């Protein structure tokens with residue numbers, strides 16, 4: 046199952062929208078593996094490509110703002 050709620054950083058062909066390389070091998074690196082809320086970065090592994098994106102991991106559960 047592919048998660049459907051991810052930001053669309055890849056096009057319909059599965060290529061990176063930024064650099065056009067296949068998106069799937071892009072590397073996700075967390076700044077702090079103990080605290081993913083600090084975010085991370087996404088890098089293209091293709092040599093010479095400087096595709097770089099900052100990511101934020103939305104791990105916080107949506108607070109229930111609904112009230113009766």
Ligand SMILES: [Zn+2]
Pocket residue numbers: 061064065066089090091094095096
């Ligand atoms: Zn690239």
Ligand SMILES: [Zn+2]
Pocket residue numbers: 061062063064065066071088089096097
């Ligand atoms: Zn890329």
